[in-house]
């Protein structure tokens with residue numbers, strides 16, 4: 001897992017590296033600039049293009065000056081450096097790099113006010129005005145200048161973080177910072193890059209290592225962790241010789257209704273392909289023919305208005321919700337399951353029932369798992385203005401209720417009962433289609449049936465689900481849930 005640090009912690013990592021490597025801070029800045037340029041040159045390779053670099057007077061601007069120097073050495077001859085002189089303060093390393101640039105062939109233009117910038121003729125813009133030192137929203141001259149840059153509609157590359165974008169914490173409702181095509185950020189992604197609001201600030205981001213002390217970073221106390229493929233490889237257990245279906249657990253999927261039977265089929269199919277030893281689908285009798293035709297391996301438990309799950313303890317995982325329908329019978333069924341005190345995976349209509357029956361929330365068996373998307377989450381826990389606030393609630397509720405909350409998003413947040421947030425990096429917009437969540441529920445149920453810990457089942461489930469979608473999306477505009485479910489088995493195989 002990559003430990004994700006706040007800006008204040010990143011500054012400490014800078015200081016630690018400078019003191020212990022040891023390395024002079026100006027040399028660390030040079031390394032950062034080199035890493036930026038290396039990445040930039042992989043994206044832009046036509047040295048005939050002209051570049052405008054906007055530099056503030058802090059260390060972000062210092063990076064910009066060093067980048068100008070390096071681009072000149074890499075064959076770009078048409079570079080204009082705009083010195084954004086809106087503040088009296090300047091950092092020491094900025095001053096050193098400005099001195100170094102004096103002797104170069106770069107054209108330097110001082111902007112004492114935003115109005116000093118007439119028109120931007122350059123093909124590409126590099127934004128190094130303000131970085132992680134941002135401490136208040138943009139206003140005055142900064143806001144006007146940034147607006148001017150955005151209006152130019154040029155390709156903008158941001159250094160470390162787009163000017164005006166907060167690296168962590170609640171983002172303002174109206175974003176008035178730089179809108180970058182790409183942000184090349186240093187050593188770790190900013191936590192807010194994983195929030196949907198970041199789409200306004202940067203279309204993409206890429207992280208480049210600048211030589212900060214990794215051991216120091218990894219051992220910092222943090223709330224956010226980025227899941228990596230190696231973590232998944234370590235958690236996954238191979239299937240053993242002499243094992244049999246009983247070894248891999250029995251999953252019960254309570255799902256489907258007359259007009260949403262597909263959800264039950266998709267969930268059960270995913271459960272099957274993720275390796276549960278036995279899968280039983282508890283569906284209305286009207287779905288039995290479809291189930292037997294489509295998924296002969298899956299057993300059925302017909303669901304009618306009197307259904308009670310006898311001997312729930314015989315299942316190692318019970319998932320309830322996909323396509324279930326919100327009805328009094330289903331409410332009674334969910335309540336009955338909660339009283340058995342067996343951990344549950346609750347999705348879709350299971351969550352909608354919970355939203356109407358808030359009294360059941362506090363009775364949820366420990367180690368249960370909720371898999372809401374944004375709307376389901378807000379129905380459960382109240383409306384939120386920003387994703388940062390939503391995530392804070394998710395963290396608090398996971399701790400309070402002793403459960404795992406899988407808050408679905410482009411980057412899904414897995415919130416543990418210990419208050420940690422694990423960010424899943426896999427998945428893509430081609431997967432944005434009905435049925436995808438039903439598949440995820442089935443995948444997590446299968447991992448739970450195989451006796452993975454709840455948090456591991458959630459992390460594994462999100463990762464392999466997204467990775468399967470990523471593989472399929474390589475040559476497709478859209479991938480369907482029916483394709484993802486059977487693809488899970490190959491993904492797991494490749495990871496082992």
Ligand SMILES: NC(=O)C1=CN([C@@H]2O[C@H](COP(=O)(O)OP(=O)(O)OC[C@H]3O[C@@H](n4cnc5c(N)ncnc54)[C@H](O)[C@@H]3O)[C@@H](O)[C@H]2O)[C@@H](O)CC1
Nearest residue numbers: 014029032058059060130131132133134135136137138160
């Ligand atoms: N050793 C280091 O600390 C390294 C830092 N690096 C760069 O340094 C950056 C951080 O540098 P700094 O801490 O100097 O901060 P910045 O360069 O981001 O900003 C510095 C100044 O901006 C002012 N400011 C903040 N918000 C403002 C606002 N809304 N309007 C007007 N002024 C505002 C601050 O008061 C401060 O004086 C990183 O983003 C990265 O680009 C890299 O060079 C790598 C090494």
